[in-house]
Amino acid sequence: MAGTSLSPVMAPTAQAEDGYDLWLRYAQADAPRSAAISAHATAIVAPGTGPTLTIATQELQRAIAGMSGTTPALSATFQQGALLLATPASTPALPVTTDGLGSEGYAIRSTMIDGKAVTLIAANSDVGLLQGTYNWLRLAQSGESLDNLDIRSAPKIGLRLLNHWDNLNGTVERGYAGQSIWDWWRLPDWKGPRYADYARANASIGINGTVLNNVNAKADSLTASYIAKAAALADVFRPYGIKVYLSVKWTAPMELDGLKTADPLDPQVAAWWKAKADEIYKAIPDFGGFLVKANSEGQPGPQDYNRTHADGANMLAAAVKPHNGIVMWRAFVYAHDNPDDRAKQAYTDFKPLDGKFADNVIVQVKNGAIDFQPREPFHPLFGAMPKTPLMMEFQITKEYLGQSTHLTYLGPLFEETLDADTYARGKGSTVSKVIDGSLEGHKLTGIAGVANIGMDRDWSGSIFNQADWYAFGRLAWDTSLSADSIAKEWAEMTFSPDPKLVQPVVKMMMGSREAAVDYMTPLGLAHVMDTGHHYGPGPWVSDLARPEWNPVYYHKADANGIGFDRTKSGSDAVGQYAPPVAKLLASAKTTPENELLWFHHLPWDYRLKSGDTLWDGLIHHYDGGVRYVTDMQTTWASLKPYVDAERFAETEAFLTIQHREALWWRDASIAYFQSVSKRPLPAGSAAPAHDLDWYKALKFPYAPGHN
Known part of the structure; x- marks a missing residue:
C-alpha cells in the first residue's frame, strides 16, 4: 500500500508500509465496514469530465477498491446506493441548497432521487466536489456510519497555505525530512508523480496554496527560467484547487537588472515590480501573489530607505492588484541595533501602521512574539490591528520541538493559540476570530504553516510528524475542531479504526507536546536551545554577537532567580496586550x-500553586517530561500486535532517541541552572549523569535543517 504512488487509479497492493501514503492508505476494511462502503458506492454519477472532477471520481474508485475490493463504475444514471456528485449547474433540482458554501464548501446528504437511495455530494464548483469527496472518504476510512448523512462544511479562512522554506540548491531550511521535493534542476520538463501526490495530500485536508521557496529568498526565483519552473508546478496543482505563491527578495530589482535602489517610493522600482508581476501572471494566470520577509535577520527591506513596511507592501500590492494577486507581509522582525525586548519589536513596528496597508495586503504574524517556541503566549499583534487583516503563521516543521524524531503532536499547540482570547473587543475575541475576519469584518483572511515536507519516503521525517501536517490542514479549514478529534481521525486513517489502537495512540499524542515543554522549557522558559541548529539544550550560551541570539538573554537566571521581567518594572511587554x-x-x-x-523574573524560593518552590517545581517538570516519554515507550510497545512491522520499528526507535534526548535536556538544563542557583535537588530527583562541562562540550556541526 504505502509503497505505491498516490497518483495512479488502482487498488493498492499489499506491500511494506513506509508512510508514503500518509492518511490516504485506503487499507482493506473488515467485512462489515467493507460491505457498508460497497453498499453506499454501488456506482459514481458525476456531472462531467473536467480535470478536477476526474481526480475526484478516480479518488473514489481507488479508495473504494482498496477498502472494499470492488471498484464502482462511472454511470450516467442513478441506481440504488450510488454516489452522486453534483453542482447547481449540473443538477438544477438539487435536494440541498449550496447557498453559503462558497467556491470550496460542500454538502453531503443521504437522500432519495428518482426513488433510489443515494449519497449526494453537492457543491458550487468542482473543487468543492473534490473537498466533499475527501470528507466522505474520511468517514469511510474512519469507520463512521455512512447512513443518514447531513453535512455542510465551508472554510472560514480563505488562504490556507503551506510555506516551504526550500532553497534553490535543494536544501530545506529547518527541514528534517530530507531534501526539497522541488527538483528545480529538472523542472519544468520533468514533473514527477510526487508533485501530484503532494497536491492530492494537501487537497485532502483543505490546503489551497503553497509558497514554493524560502522566505530568505534568492532573487533568482524571479528570473524567467524559474518562473517557468513555478508555472510547471502550478499546472500540476491547479486541478486540486491549489495556487502557487513566491517569496521575493527585496533587492531583486538591483540584483537582477542593475537598478541603483530598491526604494519602494522610487518610480523605477515600482515599474520594475509591475513588469515582473505582469511576466509572472502571463506564465501563471492564477498566481496567488508574493510572500515577503523584509528587514528581519539581516534581510533587506524598505526600512533600509527610511520607508515603512506599509510603503513596501503597498508598492508590491499595486503591482499584483490588476491580476487579483495579494501580498503577505511577514511581521517577524527584529533588529540587531534595537535594544528593546525582542518580544516587543514586531508590535512596535506594525501597530502604528494599522489601517495603512492596501486592501490586498495581509500581515502574516507568527503565533508567538519570539520564534515558534514549545510554548509562547499568543502574539500581541493579534487583536491590536483592527483595520488590518492578519494571518497566522504556525511552524509545522519542528525546529524547536524535537525535529524529526520526537513524538510531539502539534495539534494542542495550534488549538491553544487559536482559542486564546485577545479581549480586543471584550471577552470572546479569540485569535481564531481575528484571523478568520469575523472579529473586524475582514474579507481577506489567511493561515500559513511552515511545511515539514521533504524527499523522505514518509514525507515528514517520521510517521507521527505527518499528524502535524494533517492537523494544520484540518484546523485551517475549521478552527473549531479539537486537537483530540483530529488526532483520532488521523490515527484511524493512518493505522486502523480499531479502538484498541486508536485510543492509546490518541492519548499518547495529546500529552506529548506538553511533555516536551516540560523536559525543554518548563514554566514559561523559552529559547534555551543550543544556537544555530537549535538541536538540544544550550541555556549557558552567552558569547554570540547579538544579545537576542543568546539563550541567557531569555532566561536571565542568576543567583537570585530566573525569568524575563516583561511587566512595567521590566520591558513592559505586557502593555502590548489588551x-x-x-x-x-x-x-x-x-x-x-x-x-x-x-x-x-522570580526568586528561586517563589511558591508555585503546588506548594513547591520555583526551583523544586522546575526540577519536577523536567522529571515529569522524561517520565511521559517513558510511558509513551511502554504504550507503543503494547501496540505491536496492531501496527505493521515497519512503522512499529521506526516509531519504537524514534521513541528511544526521544527518551535519550529528553534525559539529556533534563540533565543538561539542571546542571546549568544548579550551577547558577546553588540549590540542592528535591528529594527523589536524580543528579545529572555528567557535570556541566561535559554537556557544554557537545558539538553538532552537521545537525540537519540549518544552512
Whole structure:
C-alpha cells in the first residue's frame, strides 16, 4: 500500500508500509465496514469530465477498491446506493441548497432521487466536489456510519497555505525530512508523480496554496527560467484547487537588472515590480501573489530607505492588484541595533501602521512574539490591528520541538493559540476570530504553516510528524475542531479504526507536546536551545554577537532567580496586550503558571500553586517530561500486535532517541541552572549523569535543517 504512488487509479497492493501514503492508505476494511462502503458506492454519477472532477471520481474508485475490493463504475444514471456528485449547474433540482458554501464548501446528504437511495455530494464548483469527496472518504476510512448523512462544511479562512522554506540548491531550511521535493534542476520538463501526490495530500485536508521557496529568498526565483519552473508546478496543482505563491527578495530589482535602489517610493522600482508581476501572471494566470520577509535577520527591506513596511507592501500590492494577486507581509522582525525586548519589536513596528496597508495586503504574524517556541503566549499583534487583516503563521516543521524524531503532536499547540482570547473587543475575541475576519469584518483572511515536507519516503521525517501536517490542514479549514478529534481521525486513517489502537495512540499524542515543554522549557522558559541548529539544550550560551541570539538573554537566571521581567518594572511587554490580558499578566499570582517565567523574573524560593518552590517545581517538570516519554515507550510497545512491522520499528526507535534526548535536556538544563542557583535537588530527583562541562562540550556541526 504505502509503497505505491498516490497518483495512479488502482487498488493498492499489499506491500511494506513506509508512510508514503500518509492518511490516504485506503487499507482493506473488515467485512462489515467493507460491505457498508460497497453498499453506499454501488456506482459514481458525476456531472462531467473536467480535470478536477476526474481526480475526484478516480479518488473514489481507488479508495473504494482498496477498502472494499470492488471498484464502482462511472454511470450516467442513478441506481440504488450510488454516489452522486453534483453542482447547481449540473443538477438544477438539487435536494440541498449550496447557498453559503462558497467556491470550496460542500454538502453531503443521504437522500432519495428518482426513488433510489443515494449519497449526494453537492457543491458550487468542482473543487468543492473534490473537498466533499475527501470528507466522505474520511468517514469511510474512519469507520463512521455512512447512513443518514447531513453535512455542510465551508472554510472560514480563505488562504490556507503551506510555506516551504526550500532553497534553490535543494536544501530545506529547518527541514528534517530530507531534501526539497522541488527538483528545480529538472523542472519544468520533468514533473514527477510526487508533485501530484503532494497536491492530492494537501487537497485532502483543505490546503489551497503553497509558497514554493524560502522566505530568505534568492532573487533568482524571479528570473524567467524559474518562473517557468513555478508555472510547471502550478499546472500540476491547479486541478486540486491549489495556487502557487513566491517569496521575493527585496533587492531583486538591483540584483537582477542593475537598478541603483530598491526604494519602494522610487518610480523605477515600482515599474520594475509591475513588469515582473505582469511576466509572472502571463506564465501563471492564477498566481496567488508574493510572500515577503523584509528587514528581519539581516534581510533587506524598505526600512533600509527610511520607508515603512506599509510603503513596501503597498508598492508590491499595486503591482499584483490588476491580476487579483495579494501580498503577505511577514511581521517577524527584529533588529540587531534595537535594544528593546525582542518580544516587543514586531508590535512596535506594525501597530502604528494599522489601517495603512492596501486592501490586498495581509500581515502574516507568527503565533508567538519570539520564534515558534514549545510554548509562547499568543502574539500581541493579534487583536491590536483592527483595520488590518492578519494571518497566522504556525511552524509545522519542528525546529524547536524535537525535529524529526520526537513524538510531539502539534495539534494542542495550534488549538491553544487559536482559542486564546485577545479581549480586543471584550471577552470572546479569540485569535481564531481575528484571523478568520469575523472579529473586524475582514474579507481577506489567511493561515500559513511552515511545511515539514521533504524527499523522505514518509514525507515528514517520521510517521507521527505527518499528524502535524494533517492537523494544520484540518484546523485551517475549521478552527473549531479539537486537537483530540483530529488526532483520532488521523490515527484511524493512518493505522486502523480499531479502538484498541486508536485510543492509546490518541492519548499518547495529546500529552506529548506538553511533555516536551516540560523536559525543554518548563514554566514559561523559552529559547534555551543550543544556537544555530537549535538541536538540544544550550541555556549557558552567552558569547554570540547579538544579545537576542543568546539563550541567557531569555532566561536571565542568576543567583537570585530566573525569568524575563516583561511587566512595567521590566520591558513592559505586557502593555502590548489588551487591558484585561495585561492586568492578568502583570502579577505572577494571576499569570498562568505555564507562562510564568516568560513574563516574570522570580526568586528561586517563589511558591508555585503546588506548594513547591520555583526551583523544586522546575526540577519536577523536567522529571515529569522524561517520565511521559517513558510511558509513551511502554504504550507503543503494547501496540505491536496492531501496527505493521515497519512503522512499529521506526516509531519504537524514534521513541528511544526521544527518551535519550529528553534525559539529556533534563540533565543538561539542571546542571546549568544548579550551577547558577546553588540549590540542592528535591528529594527523589536524580543528579545529572555528567557535570556541566561535559554537556557544554557537545558539538553538532552537521545537525540537519540549518544552512
